[in-house]
Amino acid sequence: MAKPAKSHPYADPQAFDRLMLLIATLVNYPGVGYRENERAEISESGNHHNALEALKRQLRELAAAVGFQLPEGYPATPTLRRDLEKLRDYYILDRRMYRWGYYLGTGVMNQDELKVAFNALESQAIYQGDPRIRQIYYQLRKRLRGFEFNEVQTSAVRREKDYPKQDFFYPVRQHLNRAINYTDPQEMMEKGEFRNTLFHQIDKVEGAILAGQAIEISRSCDFYGSQKVGLLVIWPLQLIYYDIAWYLLYESCSNGCLAIARVNRFSNYCQILTPGGRGIEAQKQSLKRAYRLLKNGWGFKLGELEEQQLELRGELEFVKVKVRFFPPVSSFIEEGELRHPHQKIRHGPKDNQTGKPQYVDYCLELPPRSLDEFSIWVQRYGDRAQVLSPPQLVEKHRQAALNLVDRYAQGKANN
Structure with a gap:
């Protein structure tokens, strides 16, 4: 039947x-x-x-x-x-309360990937002060309040006693590089610390980057003595966080020159000039050229237009740089195996007592535009670093050392 x-x-x-x-x-x-x-x-x-x-x-x-x-x-x-x-x-939703909103599992990520991504998001929100990321971070933190995080297991059989529940919000990984300027308009308002900077227009800048739109912005200050202040018409290419601040990588609309500048040094002004934009492929090509320059150089100074064009065509003559580092700094220099893609580290004779090199020579070739920023990096090691070439860089560091001796001598006399 x-x-x-x-x-x-x-x-x-x-x-x-x-x-x-x-x-x-x-x-x-x-x-x-x-x-x-x-x-x-x-x-x-x-x-x-x-x-x-x-x-x-x-x-x-x-x-x-x-x-x-x-x-x-x-x-x-x-x-x-x-x-x-x-x-x-059917295990599409978990058997728990959804007080902080409904969502399916962890979306496109598994639990372990979500944990790593959340830690990175937390760093960018709190320490790098990205206002948009900060808003997203706090929203996600609310949604994840009821989430029970357990490490992803390779075994098909999961035993609760072997893998206890963990605190999802514990920052296993963290990036402590901290912005030294106000970056979040909401934070400025709450603290009564208004700063008339481009951070108030950052959403518009991000939209222009993705749409390939030309924008007009205004540089409010120039600390390098080149008098590059006032209005700029640019293609914004990327927002970069490095060390202590946010930077804007952009291309000049007038001549195609690429440059990087601190976001806080632009004023609270951004005007869209080409709503239709030039397309994302053009943006990618310009970004690719900028990163070729960054890879060759040292730091964020990309140079003037003529120098950039020669460098991108492979016709620019680079400068051979050689710096000798002494212990204990030499050990830290050796440790930086990937500090620059074109570097070479040569060891001096061994010290009979320590068995370690008496010094190491750090050698590479740099475009002329990068010598100033490279010098700043060398100076941080004080008397444990000696520039050996090129001659103009040797003289610059020798004179700087003499100036420093004079300054200390004057300071002692004044005290």
């Missing part, structure tokens, strides 16, 4: 569409239903926060956008709650 067919709860087309729309909503709007203020249990209207109502509204908006005409008030809250339970039954 044939068994009677059982009616599936989602056999009805409308019920099936509702379930698919619910899944689509969770996929496309991760965190839907979370509270903006986690301390605010009661809204201004006096009603308790209802994540299901927020989820329902988003579901209906998505349905309308993709062409599904749902009846007024549909789906009912109890129906939506049953659908969520069905997703739990």
